Amino acid sequence: xxxxxxxxxxxxxxxxEANPTRLIAGFVTTNLICLSxxxxxxxxxxxWGSLFRTVMGLQLILxxxxxxxxxxxxxxxxxxxxxxxxxxxxxxxxxxxxxxKLLGAPIFAYFLFLVMMPWAVLATSYSTxxxxxxxxQAYRLPLSLVFLCLNLGLLFSAHSLGNRQGRSxxxxxxxxxxxxxxxxxxxxxxxxIHGSNHWLAKETLSFYGLSVSVQRFATLxxxxxxxxxxxGARWRIGEDLLEGRRFWRFPAFLLFLAWYLFGIExxxxxxxxxxxxxxITLGYVTFFVYVAAFLWGExxxxxxxxxxxxxxxxxxxxxWVAGYATLLAVAGxxxxxxxxxxxxxxxxxxxxxxxxxxxxxxxxxxxxxxxxAFIYLVLAYVLPPMLLAPFKLSALVCLxxxxxxxxxGGISLLQNLLPGLLEAGVMAGITFRRLRQTVT
Amino acid sequence: xTDEILLETFNLHREYGDTVAVRDVSLSVPRGAVVALVGPNxxxxxxxxxxxxxxxxxxxxxxxxxxxxxREYPRQVHSKxxxxxxxxxxxxxxxxxxxxxxxxxxxxxxxxxxxEVIDGALTQVDLAEKRDILIETxxxxxxxxxxxxxxxxHNPPVLLLDEPAAGLDPEGRHELQFxxxxxxxxxxxxxxxxxxxxxxxxxxxxxxxxxxGVLVASGPAEQVRQxxxxxxxxxxxxxxxxxxxxxxxxxxxLVQRFSREEEGWLVSFSGDEEDMAIxxxxxxxGGIQVTFFGEEKRTIQDTxxxxxxxxxx
Numbered sequence: 001x002x003x004x005x006x007x008x009x010x011x012x013x014x015x016x017e018a019n020p021t022r023l024i025a026g027f028v029t030t031n032l033i034c035l036s037x038x039x040x041x042x043x044x045x046x047x048w049g050s051l052f053r054t055v056m057g058l059q060l061i062l063x064x065x066x067x068x069x070x071x072x073x074x075x076x077x078x079x080x081x082x083x084x085x086x087x088x089x090x091x092x093x094x095x096x097x098x099x100x101k102l103l104g105a106p107i108f109a110y111f112l113f114l115v116m117m118p119w120a121v122l123a124t125s126y127s128t129x130x131x132x133x134x135x136x137q138a139y140r141l142p143l144s145l146v147f148l149c150l151n152l153g154l155l156f157s158a159h160s161l162g163n164r165q166g167r168s169x170x171x172x173x174x175x176x177x178x179x180x181x182x183x184x185x186x187x188x189x190x191x192x193i194h195g196s197n198h199w200l201a202k203e204t205l206s207f208y209g210l211s212v213s214v215q216r217f218a219t220l221x222x223x224x225x226x227x228x229x230x231x232g233a234r235w236r237i238g239e240d241l242l243e244g245r246r247f248w249r250f251p252a253f254l255l256f257l258a259w260y261l262f263g264i265e266x267x268x269x270x271x272x273x274x275x276x277x278x279x280i281t282l283g284y285v286t287f288f289v290y291v292a293a294f295l296w297g298e299x300x301x302x303x304x305x306x307x308x309x310x311x312x313x314x315x316x317x318x319x320w321v322a323g324y325a326t327l328l329a330v331a332g333x334x335x336x337x338x339x340x341x342x343x344x345x346x347x348x349x350x351x352x353x354x355x356x357x358x359x360x361x362x363x364x365x366x367x368x369x370x371x372x373a374f375i376y377l378v379l380a381y382v383l384p385p386m387l388l389a390p391f392k393l394s395a396l397v398c399l400x401x402x403x404x405x406x407x408x409g410g411i412s413l414l415q416n417l418l419p420g421l422l423e424a425g426v427m428a429g430i431t432f433r434r435l436r437q438t439v440t
Numbered sequence: 441x442t443d444e445i446l447l448e449t450f451n452l453h454r455e456y457g458d459t460v461a462v463r464d465v466s467l468s469v470p471r472g473a474v475v476a477l478v479g480p481n482x483x484x485x486x487x488x489x490x491x492x493x494x495x496x497x498x499x500x501x502x503x504x505x506x507x508x509x510x511r512e513y514p515r516q517v518h519s520k521x522x523x524x525x526x527x528x529x530x531x532x533x534x535x536x537x538x539x540x541x542x543x544x545x546x547x548x549x550x551x552x553x554x555x556e557v558i559d560g561a562l563t564q565v566d567l568a569e570k571r572d573i574l575i576e577t578x579x580x581x582x583x584x585x586x587x588x589x590x591x592x593x594h595n596p597p598v599l600l601l602d603e604p605a606a607g608l609d610p611e612g613r614h615e616l617q618f619x620x621x622x623x624x625x626x627x628x629x630x631x632x633x634x635x636x637x638x639x640x641x642x643x644x645x646x647x648x649x650x651x652x653g654v655l656v657a658s659g660p661a662e663q664v665r666q667x668x669x670x671x672x673x674x675x676x677x678x679x680x681x682x683x684x685x686x687x688x689x690x691x692x693x694l695v696q697r698f699s700r701e702e703e704g705w706l707v708s709f710s711g712d713e714e715d716m717a718i719x720x721x722x723x724x725x726g727g728i729q730v731t732f733f734g735e736e737k738r739t740i741q742d743t744x745x746x747x748x749x750x751x752x753x
């Protein structure tokens with residue numbers, strides 16, 4: 001079976017995106033741009049190095065903008081054009097659909113990337129004695145970041161299938177994260193042809209006692225988390241194809257994330273660990289639990305069906321419940337391993353309160369439950385400090401949110417914990433009462 | 441049509457929040473049947489079809505399609521059904537042939553088989569001459585036929601068609617009727633949901649009527665028609681004598697109700713054929729100039745209205 005047969009989306013995208021006219025126009029235009037760049041740089045000090053940086057910059061910007069846009073809109077478009085149901089009815093598996101979209105949707109971007117490669121090879125051949133090594137060192141980190149971004153786009157697109165309100169609430173965070181990553185990418189690009197001399201290659205950090213260059217670590221991390229993003233997209237698509245949920249998927253990602261973050265023991269220079277590892281670890285795990293809780297919109301009818309199930313109930317556990325259980329487990333483990341921090345106790349309590357509030361919003365008749373919950377939660381964390389500070393009542397913030405640092409004269413752990421526990425308890429009572437009403 | 445049950449639902453129930461879209465629907469469809477699924481807007485027809493096609497999980501209950509449970513084997517059910525939604529999109533940037541080629545590959549057909557199947561499907565929907573045309577240039581009727589061709593690619597025994605005639609001109613609807621007859625003759629089992637009840641009349645063998653998520657009636661068409669109203673419908677046309685006729689009809693014991701319409705008088709009559717003959721004799725003896733007297737078969741529309749609005753005369 002050829003790839004065109006196994007991944008029919010490749011066939012479709014080849015026919016629509018890679019028709020002869022488009023390919024010829026792209027080929028000619030791209031080569032003209034590279035030729036013009038070479039002509040323009042003929043007077044500079046290092047023309048071939050400059051050409052390489054220009055070509056590589058164009059390639060990566062093309063993949064990061066057009067390529068990521070294509071994966072991000074791949075399933076969004078299927079749904080908005082009402083072609084998604086037809087795909088669901090075919091025997092295509094979630095892997096075939098996801099991989100087909102990863103290969104096929106940005107296919108024109110891949111084509112232009114390859115058209116520019118000979119120029120990059122030419123530039124390195126004139127600039128160094130080890131052109132293939134230089135190419136490998138220059139491209140590995142940027143391409144791994146591209147892989148991560150393409151898969152993040154796919155993950156984002158896959159979540160358009162379910163909860164649109166949650167997607168709206170999270171989308172600006174995603175966009176913000178991608179734009180924050182661009183400066184990093186630009187600095188990587190200008191590492192250019194002398195990849196081994198790039199400042200990222202010189203810095204090191206320690207991962208579970210193993211000293212590794214930041215460049216290599218970032219490359220591996222991008223590939224691994226790109227793989228997780230792909231898996232996440234695939235699993236989400238699989239849910240829509242009724243392939244069945246598995247309760248362990250999201251917890252597995254959270255546990256891996258906790259293991260990964262806890263292992264970064266810091267290094268020298270810029271990568272010296274500024275904060276205790278347990279807090280950073282739990283902070284990121286909590287962040288992803290919030291993200292998942294917003295993205296998966298399990299409303300009244302889902303809970304009704306779940307509670308009436310006679311089999312596979314564990315596999316169909318609402319995602320935020322599985323995620324929160326994992327959060328508690330990670331917090332417990334970090335408390336055992338140490339160094340201990342009050343944040344490890346406070347964060348799970350306040351997070352639990354917020355997640356129960358989100359679920360309660362979903363049990364109401366509101367059409368925009370996630371947006372409502374998102375706004376309320378943001379205001380709940382931002383407004384009290386702003387309102388209480390002029391009256392020198394900032395200490396009362398402990399009633400609403402975790403205070404990470406106590407100390408002499410400050411808010412004690414118990415003073416901060418008790419209100420959180422009370423609020424979480426009240427939210428649990430309200431939410432479960434609402435749940436009982438909706439189920440019966 | 442055989443007695444083998446190809447599709448069966450067991451208390452299918454679906455809720456959206458607090459709204460019950462489909463309420464405990466149980467029906468059976470034998471192999472080769474053409475089922476007219478009718479009901480007002482919001483009756484739950486689309487939700488029911490999507491559950492049967494295993495595109496939507498039921499809140500409760502289940503269904504079996506060709507022996508496969510939709511809850512346990514949803515992906516296998518997909519291979520047994522061809523589903524045409526009421527609102528759908530096509531890949532406008534592809535040509536007709538390429539579109540079916542894509543789905544042929546998606547259904548894992550080999551190259552030679554794909555070619556045969558695509559040729560057959562295009563011939564069946566009368567689009568063979570349009571195979572190299574871009575989809576975005578097709579008319580509404582051709583797009584509909586192409587979408588139906590797509591449902592036939594994997595040769596499913598069951599076709600679920602949700603409002604297939606919506607938006608088509610009279611000629612398009614007429615062509616579609618012929619197509620459905622051909623499909624039924626080819627042995628397919630069809631469930632067709634539609635508002636245009638008169639067009640379902642000619643080719644449906646079974647009727648299922650949904651109202652507010654509840655299955656009001658289902659079964660063979662004749663059986664459902666009979667159950668919708670007691671007795672017969674008699675059409676009477678006269679040359680004048682309206683008052684005299686009205687008096688006779690009021691006095692007749694077996695006349696349940698009557699109304700004067702454009703096409704003549706329509707009488708609900710609970711007697712048999714002998715009683716009909718007696719009524720005719722009474723009319724003629726009473727000096728009524730009868731120009732037409734005959735029993736009128738209940739249409740799907742009559743059945744539908746009688747069941748959904750029982751107090752309507």
